[in-house]
Amino acid sequence: MAQVTQLIHDYLRHNKKFPHVYCAGCGHGIVLGSLIRSVHGLGYAKDDIVLVAGIGCSGRMAVYVDFNTVHTTHGRALTFATGIKMANPALKVIVVMGDGDAMSIGGNHLIHAARRNIGLTVLVLNNNIYGMTGGQYSPTSPEGTVSATSPFGQLERAFDIVDMAVASGASYVARGTVLHATMLDGLISAALEKPGFNLVEILTPCHTQYGRKNNFKTVVDMYQWYKKNTVKLENYQKMADVDRSGLTPIGVFRDEGRIGLEVRYAQLRNKLQEQGTCQSSTN
């Protein structure tokens, strides 16, 4: 334990912007811990990593970790990351977004970044709520969620982030939770190592803004919920439909290992330059 803590400290900017803003029990810090363990385990140099984050409690992660960090605008992290990766494919570009960030204001960017299969590692921290702005319902809030803007329970159906990523063409898609930390390390490591657009949805509790209003007395109840209501995909697939109700599968949903757009573009460029087809349209 002490070793792990020491390891995490090596990657934090503790002399700069601590204490952090996260509430007690917030799952976002666990994600950061998992990310750091994965990066360390794979032996990446801090200098080669760019962490691009959106706006929200999740996006704040960019402040705390000692990589190259770009804290962008709400929902647009993927667009900045696309520019960075296309400009310098040698960089390992990690994108951290909240559920509101990724699925609402940035939904279109997510669809298109996945379709392009640009080489990014994307972590969507799904706490089913707009945490930072004080707990309004998000596109992943389950039907009936009581929130600051749905005091009578919200009527809309929630997005399934994994389905969306798979349908949009992502190369690697997985779902984990902050409770299953070891499994999460594995999912994030795979998403870092594989080529193409790799997305991990991470279920993470926000007791402050979501749990308290939705019958979770303590944060521990929320972790209990993850324990009881998630099931490994392999087991989920074996279950009968009736038994699946209310359960969320976790694991790897797609793993195609397709090379990223940045590589394909470089290949095209090399081919054209070898052929020397410098056709200026202005001539």
Added chain:
Amino acid sequence: MVIKKRKKKEIFALGNEAVVEGALLAGCSFYAGYPITPSTEIAEVMSARLPMVQDGVFIQMEDEIASMGAIIGASLAGRKAMTATSGPGFSLMQENLGYACMTEVPLVLVNVMRGGPSTGLPTSPAQGDMQQARWGCHGDHPIIVLSASDVQECLEMTVVAFNFAEKYRTPVILLLDEITAHTREKIVVPDPQDLEILSRVTPAMPPEWYVSYEETMRGVPPLPPLGSGYRFHVTGLTHDQNGFPTSRPDEVKSLIHRQFRKIDQFFYDIQLVEELQCEDAEVVVIAYGCVARSAELAVHMARERGVKAGLLKLKTLFPFPKTVVQALARQCRALVVPEMNMGQMSREVKRVNNGLAHVVTNNRVDGQIITPSEIFKNIMQA
């Protein structure tokens, strides 16, 4: 800009194509955009040319918000990057343009103006985005806005736009209009060796000493490319000198003040204008873009009739060329301000003129160019 005559390469090009020539000469190696008339040729030509440039990248994004995000990312990764658009897309770009202002990211945004508001007149010229170019994104921010009035200038001002962006670490907007962008003329493409091409200053100090938004005399902090060992933080939140979020009043104030000072103190370097027959002028026309060409003819017509007319052609729109305009206001009886909007430039002229000369407005918003005879009439009556 000095173009020495060495290897003269002449081409017959559209204004939009000249923008691409200028960008490539300036070292642009990254373009992201979304198609929109009347700017689309810039994207089309870029998509063919950039793969032939070393490490060149062209990418068509899902919208203009994404296009701005992508070029900011590319610029932070060390590239000279640009995008091009028109009215509706320009509105969408404001969010991330503000981010680029706040984080001081060099980039070039070409906005080929068409009739607005909204979808407006997609294929007609206008100059209705002038104030949006200055104040389109929220919050107080300095910005540089340039323009061009013929195809040769499209090339030259694109080079200037990149140079200013790099030198002052700021987004630069090049405002063109449909006529200038879609005019085809013979231009000279200068030899790259004859051009002064500027690139951003990168840190000379070791990473431990690097203060990413340091308060210095010059006000322009060095900018290393992402991944070069200087692990700094970039944020659209108001930040301290180390780049981390702050709300301490003294730090907030010093950031915003430095950003303004950075542009203000180089005003004379940035203020680019051309004066034509202004030395003895009693009436001066102030114009930019396609209107400046009409104005030039109108001035000749007036001179032929013995009226001492002159033209002040603006190449820099913001910071507004106040010292030149003011000097002419002192000298002249009247300033004639033809523009293809409801008075977005004349309000600047009036502010600077401050009652010195008579300001004659000449506005047109019907999608038609302001003709030489229209301006001539205004000169004669002024």
